[in-house]
Amino acid sequence: MTVPVLAALADSARAVAHRRSGGACVCGDGGAVLADRADASVVRHGDVVAKAHAPDTDPAELAVRLDVAARLPGVLLAPSAPGATRLHGRLVTFWPHGTPVDRDDPDSAPWEAAGALLARLHAAPVPGTIPPMRGPAKAARAVARLRAAEPHPAAPPVLRAWAGLPPWARDEAAAPGPLALCHGDLHLGQLVRGPDGHWLLIDVDDLGMGDPAWDLARPAAWFACGLLSPREWTRFLDAYRDAGGPAVPAGAADPWPALDVPARALTVQTAALAISKAVAGRRALDEVEQALVDACARMSGVDVRPPELAPDATK
Amino acid sequence: MQCPKCHAPMHTYNRNGVQIEQCSGCRGIFLDYGELESLTRLEAQWGQQAPPPPAPPTAPQGYPAAPAPAWGAPHGGHHGHGDHYGHKRHKSFGHMLFSS
Numbered sequence: 524m525t526v527p528v529l530a531a532l533a534d535s536a537r538a539v540a541h542r543r544s545g546g547a548c549v550c551g552d553g554g555a556v557l558a559d560r561a562d563a564s565v566v567r568h569g570d571v572v573a574k575a576h577a578p579d580t581d582p583a584e585l586a587v588r589l590d591v592a593a594r595l596p597g598v599l600l601a602p603s604a605p606g607a608t609r610l611h612g613r614l615v616t617f618w619p620h621g622t623p624v625d626r627d628d629p630d631s632a633p634w635e636a637a638g639a640l641l642a643r644l645h646a647a648p649v650p651g652t653i654p655p656m657r658g659p660a661k662a663a664r665a666v667a668r669l670r671a672a673e674p675h676p677a678a679p680p681v682l683r684a685w686a687g688l689p690p691w692a693r694d695e696a697a698a699p700g701p702l703a704l705c706h707g708d709l710h711l712g713q714l715v716r717g718p719d720g721h722w723l724l725i726d727v728d729d730l731g732m733g734d735p736a737w738d739l740a741r742p743a744a745w746f747a748c749g750l751l752s753p754r755e756w757t758r759f760l761d762a763y764r765d766a767g768g769p770a771v772p773a774g775a776a777d778p779w780p781a782l783d784v785p786a787r788a789l790t791v792q793t794a795a796l797a798i799s800k801a802v803a804g805r806r807a808l809d810e811v812e813q814a815l816v817d818a819c820a821r822m823s824g825v826d827v828r829p830p831e832l833a834p835d836a837t838k
Numbered sequence: 839m840q841c842p843k844c845h846a847p848m849h850t851y852n853r854n855g856v857q858i859e860q861c862s863g864c865r866g867i868f869l870d871y872g873e874l875e876s877l878t879r880l881e882a883q884w885g886q887q888a889p890p891p892p893a894p895p896t897a898p899q900g901y902p903a904a905p906a907p908a909w910g911a912p913h914g915g916h917h918g919h920g921d922h923y924g925h926k927r928h929k930s931f932g933h934m935l936f937s938s
Contacts, residue, residue, distance in 0.1 A: 746910075748911055821909040825909045
């Protein structure tokens, strides 16, 4: 993002932060850039965060997603102001600042809260027409980026694993039901402690209707690739099931028939992005990135597991 | 990564697709879980010219049993210092678990 837009974003955050205090800034720290990526730029001032959404964001879909965030207190962080404003051609939204997960302390990661919040999101009533969850679209975009990158020896097994996925997981067909309200891009950066100290989900850009197993699939992929211990994975999954989450059958001992396809897709997505970044940075894959590629290579020898019968199909 | 014996930096080498860490000081070699088995398997393949069947995933000890997909990594290691998870988990936690 260009510097003038970041500066304008910081000015907007400051203006909103001091709307009720007569304009005098006593925050001391000025504007802090929390993120500046191609898909979003985020600037904080005091307890207000201003986010400039991706240039191709659909205004009507963003409005629906903001409305959902405002309607689910205790699950999603609610925006500070309704609707989005335009700034240098970008859609900008305002949010209260929340405390993120500590990247330097893996033992403090809120696995139980993540599982319980997703269960509540997936069980939430759907207000009106909601756009599709964008998880499969993000996976397809990551694979397109890999294809556009210079050739890399790790790319073929990742592309083979992608080719083995059903069309819906590659964003080539609608997701099979039953659908639920999904976050669409869950990772540990998507949780913050709100003003009252409770964990909340943030970032509604990919939120929408989809297979709720997609939201469990990134932790599932980390576990399957050996990046997350069985203990942490079990804490997350048990919390989700205990809170009544619908993505995995409550009584079944093995959640993998429901998780298999989305977890493969997230593994492919993560591996594809890792290779693209390694190629761009002219560096070798690190150990963690190689573990994802290795998992993709193993997928080609293992058939996709048949989907579960829908719960209501037996009645 | 630092050598657990002499604390000198360790360097990663790739040998037939297996990542090996070697200490730049004492030349000691660190093998992650499954890497010794991978090397042994490669050696056997070299001798027989026929791949043996892949080893079944081993039941983790000390962890709660958690079903995993057949394409997953073999879960193993032990509780305590220097285990498989501790090593890879700390490497992955900082970036992989926080990004899209």
